[in-house]
Amino acid sequence: MADRMTINYANKPCYDIVFTDSFDLLVEELQALDIENRRAALITDSNTVRLFGDTLRGLLTGHCKELLVYTFPAGESSKTLDTVKGIYKALIEAHFDRKDLLIAVGGGVVGDVTGYAAATYLRGVDFVQIPTTMLAQADSSIGGKTGVDFDGYKNMVGAFYMPKLVYMNVSTLKELDDRQFYAGFAEVMKHGLIKDAMFYEWLLDNMYEIHDRVPQVLQEMIMRSCMVKKLVVEKDPKEQGDRALLNFGHTIGHAIEKYMDFEMVHGECIALGMVAAAYISWKHNWLSMEEYYEVRDMFVPFNLPISIDSIEPEEILRLTKSDKKMEGSQIRFVLLKKVGKAVIDKNVTDEEILAAINEIYFSDEDAKA
Numbered sequence: 001m002a003d004r005m006t007i008n009y010a011n012k013p014c015y016d017i018v019f020t021d022s023f024d025l026l027v028e029e030l031q032a033l034d035i036e037n038r039r040a041a042l043i044t045d046s047n048t049v050r051l052f053g054d055t056l057r058g059l060l061t062g063h064c065k066e067l068l069v070y071t072f073p074a075g076e077s078s079k080t081l082d083t084v085k086g087i088y089k090a091l092i093e094a095h096f097d098r099k100d101l102l103i104a105v106g107g108g109v110v111g112d113v114t115g116y117a118a119a120t121y122l123r124g125v126d127f128v129q130i131p132t133t134m135l136a137q138a139d140s141s142i143g144g145k146t147g148v149d150f151d152g153y154k155n156m157v158g159a160f161y162m163p164k165l166v167y168m169n170v171s172t173l174k175e176l177d178d179r180q181f182y183a184g185f186a187e188v189m190k191h192g193l194i195k196d197a198m199f200y201e202w203l204l205d206n207m208y209e210i211h212d213r214v215p216q217v218l219q220e221m222i223m224r225s226c227m228v229k230k231l232v233v234e235k236d237p238k239e240q241g242d243r244a245l246l247n248f249g250h251t252i253g254h255a256i257e258k259y260m261d262f263e264m265v266h267g268e269c270i271a272l273g274m275v276a277a278a279y280i281s282w283k284h285n286w287l288s289m290e291e292y293y294e295v296r297d298m299f300v301p302f303n304l305p306i307s308i309d310s311i312e313p314e315e316i317l318r319l320t321k322s323d324k325k326m327e328g329s330q331i332r333f334v335l336l337k338k339v340g341k342a343v344i345d346k347n348v349t350d351e352e353i354l355a356a357i358n359e360i361y362f363s364d365e366d367a368k369a
Contacts, residue, residue, distance in 0.1 A: 002018055002019065002020040002025055003018075003019040003020075003219070003223060004016055004017065004018055004019070005017045005019070005223065005226060005227070005230060007142065007143075007162075007230055007233065007234065008234050009162060009234070009237055014162050015162055015163055015164055015165055015166065016029075016165060016166070017142060017166040017168060017226060018165070018166070018167050018168060019168050019170065019219055019222060019223050019226075020167075020168070020169055020170070021169065021170055021171045021215050021219065022169055022171060023052075023055060023056065023059060023169055025167075026056075026059060026060075026130070026167055026169075027059055027060070027063050029165055029167055030060075030063065030064075030128070030165070031063070032165075033101065033126070033128070033164055033165065035060075035063055035064045035101060036063060036064065036065070037065065037099075038064055038065060038099055038100050038101045039064060039065050039066040039067075039068065039094065039095075039096055039097075039100040039101070040060060040064040040065075040066070040067050040068070040100065040101045040102075040103055041067075041068040041069075041070055041087075041090070041091060041094070041096065041100070041101070041102050041103065042056060042057070042060065042067065042068065042069045042070070042103045042105055043070045043071075043072075043087060043102055043103065043104055043105070043110065043113075043114045043117070044069070044070075044071055044104075044105040044106050044110055045071060045072055045073065045074035045075075045078065045106050045107075045109065045110050046071055046072070046073050046074045047074040047106075048074070048105055048106040048107070048110065048132055049069070049071045051132070051172075051175050052105060052132060052172065053069065053071075056105060056130075057069060060103075064101075066094070068090065068091075068094050068096075070086075070087060070090045072086060072087075072113075074106075074109075075109070075262075076109060076149070076262040076266070077262065078109060078113070079109045079112060079113055079148050079149045080148050080149060080150075081148055081150070081157065083113050083148070084113060084116055084117050084120075084148060087113070087114070087117040087121075088117065088121055091117075091121055096121070096122075096125070097122065097125075098122050098123075098124070098125055099125075100125055100126075101125070101126050101127065101128065101164075102114055102117065102118045102121075102125060102126070102127040102128070103127065103128045103130060104127060104128065104129050104130065104131075104141075104163075105130045105132060106130075106131070106132055106133070106136070107131065107132065107133035107135055107136045107140075107180075108131075108133065108135045108136045108139075108140035108141075108266070110136075111129050111131060111136055111140055111141050111146075112140065112145070112146050112147055112148065112155070112158070113146075113148060114127060114129075114146075115127060115129075115144075115145075115146030115147075115159075115161055115163065116146040116147050116148055116157075116158055116159060116161070118146070118161060119146055119159040119161035120159065124161070126164045127161075127163050127164065128163055128164055128165045128166070128167065129141040129142075129163045129165070129166040129167070130166075130167045130168075130169070131166065131168060132169070132172040132173075132175075133172075133173070133176060133180060133184055134173055134176060134180070134181050134182075134183070134184025134185055134187075134188070135180075135183065135184035135187055135266065135267060136184070137168050137170065137173070137184075137222050137226075138184060138185075138187050138188045138191070138221075138222055138225040138226065139184075139187035139188075139190075139191075139225070139229065139246075140187075141163075141166050141168075142166055142226055142229055142230070142233070143229055143233040143237075143243075143246075144160050144161055144162040144163070144233070144237065145158065145160060146158050146159050146160070146161050147159065152258050152261070152262075153258065153322055154254045154257065154258065160237065160238050168222060170215060170218045170219045170222055171215065173213060173218055174213055178303065179265065179303075180265065181213075182267070182302050182303040182304055183265040183266060183267030183268050183304070184267055185210070185267065185302050185304070186249075186266075186267035186268070186270045186271045186274070186299075186302075186304055187225070187267060187270065188203065188221060188222075188225045189203060189271075189274075189298070189299070189302070190246075190248050190249060190270065190274060191224075191225045191228035191229060192225075192228075192339075192340070193248065193274065193295065193336060193339060193340070193342070194228070194245050194246070194248050194334070194336075194340075194341075194342035195228045195231070195232065195245070195340060195341075195342065196224070196228050196340055197338075197339045197340025197341075198340075199224050199225075199228065200339055200340060202224070203221070204298065206221070207301060207302075210302075229246065232245060232246055242344075244332055244334065244344055245334055245342045245343075245344065247332075247334050248274060248277060248334040248336075248342050249270045249271070249272075249273035249274030249275075249276075249277055249334075250270060250273055250334075251273065251277075251320050251331055251333060251334075252272065252273040252276045252277070252316065252320060252353070252356065252357060253266075253269040253270040253271075253272060253273025253274070254269070254273070254319075254320075255316045255317075255319035255320045255322075256269045256272055256273065256308065256311060256316060257269040258319055258322075259311055259312075259315060259316055259319060260310070260311075267304065268304060268305055271299050271304035271305055271306070272305055272306070272307075272308055272360050274295075274299075275295070275296045275299065275306050275359070275360050276353075276356035276357060276359060276360050277333070277334060277335055277336070277356070278292050278295045278296060278336060279292060279296075279355075279356045279359045279360075280333070280335055280348060280352050280353070280355075280356050281335040281336040281337075283352065283355070284335065284345075286335065286336060286337045286338065287336055287338065287339075291338070291339065295336070295339065306360065307360050307361070307362040308360060308361065308362060309361070309362040311357075311361060313354060313357040313358050313361050314354070316357050317350060317353055317354050317357060320353060330346045330347070331346070331348060331353075332344050332345075332346055333345050333346070333348040333353075335348075
C-alpha cells in the first residue's frame, strides 16, 4: 500500500513524498525523474549500506546510465565539510554533470550531507531522499534543509535545497535498534506538541503499537508527523518566521549535544531540550504545573531521557549562545502556549534558561538526597 503527499513551494507543487512499506515502487518513481538518461550516485553510510545496499544496487542497476555507490562512516562525526569534499571528488572522477542525480539513503546525517553536496556541486544537481530511520522519515528528510556541522557547532554551514522526491519505506524502521528508534521518535512527539494536540493524544493512545512497530501504525504516524511539517514548511520555507517553531527543544538540546561531544544521539538531547522548554512555558504561566509534568513524563515510556547528570549547567547556557537560532543577542526560544500551540519568544532571559537547565540536571547531590 502506498500513499502520497505533495509539498508545495511558492504555491506550486515542488516534490512528492511517497509512503509505502517496501522498495517495490522505487524504480517507477525514479523513472518519472528520467533516471534512464542520467547517472545516479547512491550515497549512504557504513551502517545503511550493510542493510540495504545490495537491495538498492540490484534495483537500480540497469535503470540508469551508470550507478555510483559512495559510502562514508556512519555517525554525526561524518557530518562535516570533509565528507562533502569526498562526495565532490567521487562525482568529479565519475564525470557527473548537472543532468545527473544524487540519491541519499540513510538517516538524517546522510540526507543532510547529500543534500548539501547536491546544492553546491556544479551549483546544484537534483537529489532524492530515501530516509531509512525514524528521525529522517518523521522530520529531517522533508523541508529542504541541508548542511553540515562546523567545528562541533550544529548545522552551521548549509543551504535550503529541495529534493525531487522523498521515498519512505517504513519497513526499514524494523531494522533500527531501540535507541535509534526512540531517539527519532522525539521529533514525532515534537510535531504533536507544537501543532497538533490530537496527534499528541493519538501517539499516547497507540503507545503499545508503536513499541511493537506495527507497520500500519508506523505509516500513519509518519504521515501525520510529516503533515505537521508540511504545513509549517509550506508557510515559511526559509525559516523567516513560523518555521522556527520546528526548533522546539533544539536550543538547549543542541547545546547538550555539543557538550556531550555527540555521545548522546540527537533525539535524546532534543527530548531534554523539550522538557526544559516546557518548564519555561510553565514558569511563564502558559502551561499549568500538571500539564508541564505530563509533557515531561510522557517521554519516559518512549525510553527518552528527562534528566541528565553529566553536564555543567553554566556551560550549557554558554553554548546556547552559539546556536544558529540567535537573532542578534537574543535567542528565538520556542515555548508552548498549550499542548498543540507553540510560539516564538525572543525575551527569555539567561536566568530562565539556566533555571530550565537546572531542572533537567540531576546532580550528585540530588542522588544522595
